[in-house]
Amino acid sequence: MGRIQIDIERCKGCGLCVATCQKELIHIGEKINSHGYHTAQIHNKGECVGCANCAEMCPDVAIEVWR
Amino acid sequence: MGRIQIDIERCKGCGLCVATCQKELIHIGEKINSHGYHTAQIHNKGECVGCANCAEMCPDVAIEVWR
Amino acid sequence: MNDSRKRLINGNQAIAAAAIDAGCRYYFSYPITPQSEIPEYLSLHLPEVGGTFLQAESEIASINMVLGASAAGARAMTSSSGPGISLKQEGLSYMAADELPALIVNISRTGPGLGGIAASQGDYFQATKGGGHGDYRIIVLAPSSVQEMYDLTIKGFDLADTYRTPVMILADSVLGQMKESVVMGGRKKSTPTKKDWALTGCEGRSPSIIKSLYLDGDKSSEHNRKLFEKYQRIQKNEVICELNRCKDADLILIAFGSAARIAKTSIETAREKGIKVGMLRPITLFPFPNQQVRDISTNIKDILVVEQNTGQMVEDVLISASENARVTFYGKPSGNVLEAEEILCQIERCMNKVGT
Amino acid sequence: MNDSRKRLINGNQAIAAAAIDAGCRYYFSYPITPQSEIPEYLSLHLPEVGGTFLQAESEIASINMVLGASAAGARAMTSSSGPGISLKQEGLSYMAADELPALIVNISRTGPGLGGIAASQGDYFQATKGGGHGDYRIIVLAPSSVQEMYDLTIKGFDLADTYRTPVMILADSVLGQMKESVVMGGRKKSTPTKKDWALTGCEGRSPSIIKSLYLDGDKSSEHNRKLFEKYQRIQKNEVICELNRCKDADLILIAFGSAARIAKTSIETAREKGIKVGMLRPITLFPFPNQQVRDISTNIKDILVVEQNTGQMVEDVLISASENARVTFYGKPSGNVLEAEEILCQIERCMNKVGT
C-alpha cells in the first residue's frame, strides 16, 4: 500500500516516472500546466505500493511518496 | 686504440667525462679557459680505447672521438 | 548555393562564411555563448573545402593553435567571447610580439566576470589598449551590420597579413545574433600574401625562427621600437570611419558597432523632429580616427558619445577632440540593450530641446 | 628579527614582508621571473605565522585560489609578471565582478610576448584600463622605492577590503630587484575589516552567494551600475600623487614608478643647471590624478611625460591636461632601462636649452 503525489506545476512531462513504474500506474495526461507542459498523472491509485522508483527517477523532484 | 679531442673553450669543467672514463684517463686541470672554467684534460693518451663514453656524457658536446 | 545572391543569415554565420571566402582554412576554438554559430558553421563547411576545424580543449589551447598555424604560414582564426578573450590575452600578446597574422573574433558578453549574454561594449579597452602584457596594439574592426560582419572579416585577414599582426573583430550579441540579408562573394576574393617568414622546414634556405624572447637589451629595445613604428604606420594608413549626415549637423553623435546601429534610428527620428544630428562611426577602433574626430570637433560645438558601457571609447574621443567642442557622454551599463528612444532623449538634451 | 629596524632588502622581499604584516595569510602563485623573491620569502615565512603558501599548477589556478580564499573571507594575494598577469585577466575580471578583495602584484617584464626581464612600464594599460573583459577597474598602486613597495602593499590590502575590489601593485624589475633600506612594522598594523559577505557556511544565517552571472537584464545593469559608482567613489576619494618641487617650476615632469625614480636624478641635475623642473608622480594609477594634472596644467606651460614604454600613461595625461599646456612625451621602449642622462636631455629640449 502506497501513495504518491505529483507536483503538477513542477512536472515537465519528461515521462521518466512513466517508464519506471513497474505497475504502469503513471501516464502523461492531456492536462497542460502553466509552463505549457503536458504533465504526469497517476491512475489506479489503489495499486501503488509506494516503491518510490518514480520519485527516484523524477529529475524535477516533483514526486513525494508515502508507504 | 682510440683518440679523443676536447674543445677546451666549450668545456665547463663539470667532470662528467672524468667520472665516466673507465680507464681514468681524464682529469680537471689547472688550466682556466676564457669563461673562467677549469677544463678537462686527457693524460696517458695512449691508453684511450675510443669507447666514447666520455663523449656520450659530455653535456657540452665538447668531445670528439676517433677509433 | 548561389554565392552572389542575398541570403538572410546572422552575423556569426556571416563571419564564418567570410573566413572561408578569405581563404582561412584553419579554425580553432572553444565553446562559449553567444558566438556558437561560428564554430557550428565552420565545423560543417571547413572540411568541405579541405580546411581544418579543431575544437580545442581550452581557450588558451585554441589561441596557441592559431599561433602555430599562423607561424606555419596559414590563414588562421579563432572566435570567442568576453571571458574566453581574456584567457587568450597571453597568446595575443605573444602573437603581436611574434608578428603573426590571425583573425580573432570577440562576440562580447556582458561583463565583467561570467556576466551575461546581452550586448555589451565593455571590451573596448581590452581590445584597443592591449589587454595582454606589454607595449603592443592589435587592429580592431567594429562592424555595425551583418554585411559588415562579412566584409570586415575578409578585410581583417588582409590587414593581418599586410602588417603581420593579429586583427580583432569586436562585436556583440546584437550583431552576432541578428539576421540581415548579406551579399557574399560578390567582390574580389581576398588572397593571402606570400609569407617568406613562415616556418615550413628549412629546405633550401637557412632556418627561420619565430620568437619573442629578447634578453639582450638592445635587441629587445629595437624589436619594441619596430613594433611601435608598425603601429604608427597602421594609425597613419588604415583608419576607417563612417561620416553620416555630418555636413549640416549641429551635433555629432559618435558611436561604434551595435550602439551606432541603434543610434541611427534615433538620428532618423531626431531629423524628423528637425534636430540636425550627424554621426561619426569609427569602424577601426585601433587605429582610432583621431584626426577625423579632431577635424569635426573644431567645427561643431557639440559631440555626444554613446556606448553600451560606462565610458571607454569616450577617452579616445577626449584625447582627440578639440577643447572647443563640448563632449557629452551617455553610457548604458551592459545588461539591457540600448534603446533608440533613450539615445534620442540624450540628443534632445544636448540640443537643449528638453531641459537638463 | 627586530621589525622596526632598518633592513636592506629588495623590493620583492619588501612586498612579501608587508603582506605578512598586513595580515595576509594566503598566498598562491606560479613561478616566473623577476618576482621570484616573493614566493621564496613567503614559502619560508608564511608557515611561521600559520599561513598557507601554495605553489599552484598555473597562473590561472593561482588567481582562482585567491578568488576562493577571498570569497572565504581571508586576505589573499598572488604575484606574477607580464605573461602570468595576462593569464590572470579572466580571474581578475571575475573578482572585480564578484567584488572580492585581494592583492595582485605585477613585477612586470619587457613585453609583449615572452619579452625579457628588463624593466618595463608596458603593462600600464592592462592594469589601469581593465585587461580582462567587461566594464571594470581595479585599483593600481605604483611604488617608486623599496619603502613604498612595503607601505603600498599594506595600503593595498586595506583599500581592497574597503572597496571590495582587487588591488594591483604595478612595479618592475628595477623596483623588485633593487635593495634599499626599509623600515618595517613601524606604523600601525593594518587590520582586516569584518566581512559579513564572506562564505563561511550558513550557520545562523541565510546562505551567502558570490557570483557574477546576471542573466536578467535589469539585475545585470544594476550590478554594472553599482560597480561603476564604486569606481567613481574610488576616483573621488583615493587619488594619491606626489608633487615635488612644483611650486617654482617651469616644467613639470610626469612619471610613475621606476621612471619617476630615475627621473629624480635628472631633475636634481637639471636644478643644478638652473632649470626649474618639478615632478608630478601618480602613485595611484587608477584612480589617476586627473584633477591634479588638470590643476597643474592650467598654471604651467610645459609638461614632459616620461615612460618606459611607447606611450600609455600619456593618454591619461592628455585627457586631463588643459589645452593650454604643451604635453611632450618621451617614451623608451622597454629593453634598456631609462637613463637619467637621456631624461635630462629631454628636459633640456623642452626648455629649449638645446635645439630640437
Add this chain to the structure above:
Amino acid sequence: MKQVFKRPESLRDVSFHFCPGCHHGIIHRLVAEAIDRLRIRTKTIGIASVGCSVFLYDYFDTDVCEAPHGRAPAVATGVKRVHKDRIVFAFQGDGDLAAIGTSEIIHAANRGENITVIFVNNTVYGMTGGQMAPTTMLGQHTTTTPRGRSFLGDGYPLKVSELLATLEGCSFVARVAVNNPANVRRARKMILKAFEMQVNNMGFSFVEVLSACPTNWKMTPLDALKRVDNELIPYFPLKVFREKTIPDKL
C-alpha cells in the same frame, strides 16, 4: 502511511531550469540528500561551475561561490585552505571539468585537496548548445561534430575517472549512473561516501555521474535513458576506481 520520499532539506523549494528529462535534477537531489544525511548543510560551501549547473546557488540551501569555467577545483582549494573545518564541494560538467578544467582537476586531485567533486558526464556541452565535449563518444553527432566525432582529429572520449584514479592524492574515485532506480540508489551511496571521505579528512574525493542530455542528444528522455545503458556504460564502466580506508590515511 508514512512519508518515505520527500524533497531533501538542503534543496531549496524551487523548480529547476533544466530541460525535461535532464538528469541534473536527480544528481542535485542526491548531493542534497548526502548533505542532509551528514547534517552538514550549515557548514557546507558549494562551488558552482559554468554550464548547466551554474545555477547551483538557486537550488542548494548552502553558501555557494561561482567559479570561472573549469576553475572550480582551484576556487574550492582557496576556500578549503581557509576553512579547513568546512565541507567544500564542486559540481562540474564535462565541458567544464574534462576540457578547460583539465589542469585544475588533475592538480587538485594530485595535491589530495580535501574537497569533493561531483562530475556530471553527459558527453556534451549543454548550455552553450550541444558542442563536442572531451567525453563525447566516437561517432556521436554534436553541433561541432556534424559528421560524428572521429578519433582522427577529435581524439578519444576521455575517461576522467580512470585518469584521476592513477593519482595518489585521491581518496575516492567512482563512476555511477542515474538512468534507473537501482543505479540512482547506488549513486546515492557513492556520493555519500565521497562526502564522508572529506568529513574524515581523507583527501580528494570524486564521483563521476553519467547523465542524459535529451535536448542535445536530440532524443526523447526515454531513449536517452537507454543510450546511457547501451552506449555510455560499456565505454565508461560503473566502478569504484579508488577507495582509501582510514588506515591508508595514516
Add this chain to the structure above:
Amino acid sequence: MKQVFKRPESLRDVSFHFCPGCHHGIIHRLVAEAIDRLRIRTKTIGIASVGCSVFLYDYFDTDVCEAPHGRAPAVATGVKRVHKDRIVFAFQGDGDLAAIGTSEIIHAANRGENITVIFVNNTVYGMTGGQMAPTTMLGQHTTTTPRGRSFLGDGYPLKVSELLATLEGCSFVARVAVNNPANVRRARKMILKAFEMQVNNMGFSFVEVLSACPTNWKMTPLDALKRVDNELIPYFPLKVFREKTIPDKL
C-alpha cells in the same frame, strides 16, 4: 682511425648556455642525432618552450617556433595541422609540461596529434630559480619548499609518462635517463623511435628524460648523476609504457 663520435649536423656549432653538468646538452644532442639519422633536418620544425630549453633555436639548425609557457603541444598542433608532411617536435621541461601545460599535453596526446614531445624531467624549475615542480620528489628542498616537499599541501610527484600512457592517442610513451653511457645509449634509441613513430604517422609520441640540475639541486654534477640513480629512477622507473605497432595503427 676513423671518427666515431662527432657533433650531429642538426646541432649548430655554438656553445650551450646551460650550467656545468646540466643534462640538457646531452638530450639536445640525442634529439639532433635522431634528426640526422632520419635525414629530416630540412623538414623538421621544433617548438621551443619556456624555461632552460627556450633557446632551442640557438642550438638546432632547423626551423623553430617559440611557444608560451606550457603551450608547446598546442602550438605544435597548429603547425602540424598545416604541414602534415613535416616533422614537428616540442621540447619541454617539467615546469612547463607538468604544471602550467598539463591540459595541453593531455589533450594533444588524447587527440593522437602526430607530433613528438621530448620531456625533460629534472624535478625542478630551472631558469626561474629552482622552485618546486610537479615532479619534485617528496622531501626535496627547493626555493619554494624550503622545508622539503610534503605530500600534505604540495601533493605527490606527478608521474607524467604513466598518466599519458593511459590515453589511446599515444603511439609511444617511454621514460629514459642520461646519467650514464648505457642510459644515454638507450635514450638515443627511444628518442629515435619516437621520431620514427611520427614519420610513420602513428600519432603522438613522447619520451620523458630524467635529467640532472646540479645548480638547483645544489649538488656537484657527479652527485647529481648519482641522485638520478638513487632517488629518481626508483620512483620514476625507466620503461616503455606504450608502444603501438603498425598493425595497431590500421
Add this chain to the structure above:
Amino acid sequence: MYYDVTIAGFGGQGIMAIGNILAEAAMREGKNVTYWPSYSAEMRGGTANCTVVISTNEIGSPVVAFPISAIIMNLPSLKKYQSRIRKDGLLIVNTSLIDQGEIQRDDVDIVKAPLISLAREAGNDRLSNMVALGIFLAKTQVVRLDSLFETFRIVLDERYHHLIPSNKKAIQRGIDFVTKLT
C-alpha cells in the same frame, strides 16, 4: 513602409521559427529586414523572444523597445511586453496559456486566441506558433501567404519537412480565425 513585431513566449514554443519565416518571406519580397532573437541561457523552458523589423528603407535599430505589434505566447511575456506596445498597435495573446484578465491594454487592437486549441483543431497542438503567425498575417498582411510558404523548406530543419503540410494547415487555421472574428 515600416513594420515591426516582437514575438515572445517559452523556449520550445517555436517563437524563433515563426520570426525566421516572417523575416525570410519579407526579404524574398525585396524588403529590408532584420531579425533579432533574444533567449535565456537555458536550452529549454526559459523565455524566448525575437523581433522582426521590415521596411522599404534602410533599417537602423534591429532592437525595438516599443514595438508596433506583438505576438504573446505565455504569461511572463505578456507581463513584460504589453505595456510597451505602441498605441493603436496590435497584440495577439495566446489565451490557451494566459488568463484574459491579465490583458490590461485597451488602446491597441487585441486578438485573444486560444492557440493550443486552434492548433489542435488544425491537427497538431504543438503548432500554436503557426496559428499565431497565420493570425498575424491576416491582421497585418505585411507579407504574402505564398512568400511565407516558400520559406518553409529553407527555414525549417530537414527533419521537420514532413510537417510542412500541417504547418500550412495551422497557419490557415489562424487566418480563418481572424476571418471569423471580423
Add this chain to the structure above:
Amino acid sequence: MYYDVTIAGFGGQGIMAIGNILAEAAMREGKNVTYWPSYSAEMRGGTANCTVVISTNEIGSPVVAFPISAIIMNLPSLKKYQSRIRKDGLLIVNTSLIDQGEIQRDDVDIVKAPLISLAREAGNDRLSNMVALGIFLAKTQVVRLDSLFETFRIVLDERYHHLIPSNKKAIQRGIDFVTKLT
C-alpha cells in the same frame, strides 16, 4: 658624499655577493644606499652585474649609466663598461681573465689586478671577488673595513660561514695589493 660603482663579470664569480656586502656596510654606516643587480636568465655562466650607489643625500636613480667606478671581472664586461666610466673615475680590471691590451681608457685610474692569482695566494682561487672588493676599498675608502666584516654573517648564506676567514684573507690580499702599488 656620493659614490657609485658597477661590478660586472660572469655569473658564478660572486659579483652580487660583493655588491651586497658593500651596500650593507654602507647602510650600517648610516648612509643611503641602493643596490641594483642585473643578470641574464641563465643560472650560471651568463653575465652578471650590479650597481651600488652610496650617498648621504636621498638617492634618485639606482641605475647608473655612467658610473664613477667599475670592478670588471671578465672581458665581455670590460667591452661593455669601460667606455662608460666617468672621466677621472676608477677601473679595476681582472687581468687573470682579461688581456691588458683590451684596456683602452687612459683618463681614469686603472688598477690591473690578476685577481685569480691573488686569490690563490690568499688561499682560495675562487675568492677573486673578495680580492677585488679589497682593492676597491683600499682605493676608495667608501666604507670602513670593520663595517664590511660585520656584514659577512648577514649577507653570506649560512653554508658559507665557514669560509668567512678565507674571505677576510682575500679582502686583505686586495688591500695589500693596492698598498704595494702605491
